[in-house]
Each structure stands twice: as C-alpha cells, then as structure tokens.
Amino acid sequence: MADLPQMMTAIEISAPGGPEVLVPCQRPVPVPGPGEVLLKVAYAGVNRPDVIQRKGLYPPPPGASDLPGLEVSGTVVAVGNAVDRNEIGAMYCALVSGGGYAEYCVARLDQCLPVPASLGMAEAAALPETLFTVWHNVFERAYVCEGETILVHGGTSGIGSMAIKLGKLFGLHVIVTCGSDEKCSAALALGADHAINYSALDFVEEVKRLTGGQGAHIVLDMVAGSYVARNLQCLRDDGRHVTIAVQGGMVAEINMAQVMMRRLTLTGSTLRPRSAQFKALLAQEIQVHAWPMVTDGRLRPEMDRVFPLSDAAAAHAHMESGEHVGKIVLEI
Structure with missing residues (x-):
C-alpha cells in the first residue's frame, strides 16, 4: 500500500x-x-x-x-x-x-x-450483480430445466436482459413483459421469444395464449404487490414464482387454495x-x-x-x- x-x-x-x-x-x-x-x-x-x-x-x-x-x-x-x-x-x-x-x-x-x-x-x-442474481434465482432457487418456459418482468432492465441472454444460452423459452412497443422490440432483439406490452395487453391472458393454455414454469418477479396474484395465474401446475424486488409493493394477497391445489412454489431472495x-x-x-x-x-x-x-x-x-x-x- x-x-x-x-x-x-x-x-x-x-x-x-x-x-x-x-x-x-x-x-x-x-x-x-x-x-x-x-x-x-x-x-x-x-x-x-x-x-x-x-x-x-x-x-x-x-x-x-x-x-x-x-x-x-x-x-x-x-x-x-x-x-x-x-x-x-x-x-x-x-x-x-x-x-x-x-x-x-x-x-x-x-x-x-x-x-x-x-x-x-x-x-x-x-x-456480476445481474449474473449472480439471475443464476441464483433462476437456476438454483427455481431449479430451471432445459426446455422450460420462463416469464420475466422488466425485460429490458439489467436483470431482464441478463435473464433473456442466459435463458436462451441454456435452452429456455423466454417470455418478457415491457411497458412500450419500443421496449418490446428491444427485448426481442436481445433474444426473447415473446415480448408483451403490459400497457396495452393483459399479460396473464397473453401468457396463456402463448403457452397454449399451459402457463409458464417459472415467473421471475421484480414487481411483487398486486402482480403476485396475477403471476400465479400465469404459472402452470408445479410452477415456481421467484421474487427478487418489490417495486410494486411489499404486500400481496393470494389464494392459498390455488397454491395447494396446483402445487405452486413461492420463493425469493436478496443477494x-x-x-x-x-x-x-x-x-x-x-x-x-x-x-x-x-x-x-x-x-x-x-x-x-x-x-x-x-x-x-x-x-x-x-x-x-x-x-x-x-x-x-x-x-x-
């Protein structure tokens, strides 16, 4: 020194x-x-x-x-x-x-x-920050498997863009949400399979449509709050919901009977x-x-x-x- x-x-x-x-x-x-x-x-x-x-x-x-x-x-x-x-x-x-x-x-x-x-x-x-966060939450906490579908909110954010790129490299089907058509175009250019403009479309209905009614295996959630109940509607049976930020609020109201009947997993972390x-x-x-x-x-x-x-x-x-x-x- x-x-x-x-x-x-x-x-x-x-x-x-x-x-x-x-x-x-x-x-x-x-x-x-x-x-x-x-x-x-x-x-x-x-x-x-x-x-x-x-x-x-x-x-x-x-x-x-x-x-x-x-x-x-x-x-x-x-x-x-x-x-x-x-x-x-x-x-x-x-x-x-x-x-x-x-x-x-x-x-x-x-x-x-x-x-x-x-x-x-x-x-x-x-x-480092996005790679450590996405790796831990998607690959470890949500134990993603090749060929699965993931819904990522905030598709053009640092986390969102890393989730797209890492997801595609490991064989995932990646659906993202963005707030404008321009952001959706940017997310598709990054490699997302589908980008939903949540300002113009109901992302729950769009995810169901894009997955043939099945839903996603995983939701990577940065919003929390009122989004959680809607995110759970986007999941297929045995789906995993991972929260990494609470930009929409820390409190969520969810139907626990749905969690039980559909065997959903709710988790999250902060690094x-x-x-x-x-x-x-x-x-x-x-x-x-x-x-x-x-x-x-x-x-x-x-x-x-x-x-x-x-x-x-x-x-x-x-x-x-x-x-x-x-x-x-x-x-x-």
Missing part, C-alpha cells in the same frame, strides 16, 4: 433523497483485509439497489461500506493477508457489498471473476445481505457453468450508457426515468 495514495475520490449519499444527494467526496483508500484484494476501479455498475439505498430504504449490511456500488471491474493493486502477492496486476470484476462508486474498492478474492482478454472493462463491471461464504460458492458455480460463455464471447451484458463517476446523479436519474435498455455503468 506504500505507493498508493492515502485519499481517493468517491461518491457518497449526503442524505436520503433524489439523485442530487449523490455528491463527490474524499475518503481514505480502503485497506484490504484477510482474503481481500484492493481494486483500482475502472468501472462500477449502477443497479436498482443503489437507487433504493440512496432513498434511505436499503441500508448497507453490517461491516459494508456506506458508499453505493455493488459491482466493479478493475486491477488488483494491493492484497490482504492470505492472498498471494502474484494477484497484484490481475484484472477482475467483482461482486461487492458496497463501495463501488470510488477510485478504489475492496473485494473478496473469492467473489472476483477474471476478466478475459475478449471482454472490455466496462462490460465486465456490468456483469446483498447473504454471507461471504454463500457468495463465494455462488461465484464458483458461475465460474464453472456460465463464465466459459463470457470467455468465448457468447454471453455479454446489454450495455445502455456510460457516465463519468462525477455524473453519478445523472446516471441515477437516467435509471429512474425507465428509458434505459440494459446496464448503466460509471467510468472512474
């Missing part, structure tokens, strides 16, 4: 509120602990949890940085105890529990994934508070099953826009406008 600066520029949340509360600040460069590396950050991904944290509704877990940012790409410039010094100079992207909106960020080595030569650093920063050990195991599984597709170019994040770190507020405003297709990243 001797030849590194003591202070760095970061973006902090000055108070809960709108995008304008994201302001530049000077912070001490973090020191990597046991099993950790210090990354000189190239790019940081912007994600919905960052927005919710900015509003004061999603505090960082104990021990995590209060700075926003849950995924980064960068170069190792220092290592903690129990990490080989040969890691210095390695290029990684990483899932972190906070602190990504900064010139330097600490990451656990076992939550880092190597950036192949074929992948740009901006794209690398756009992968940030999970243990470091869990995330390390998840990273291992992704490295084995999905990362080869990144290395050979078959899997790429859908990129929307790159903002400079100093324009983090504009990046958040862009995300909240709902106009983006794919991932927003900050260039450090």
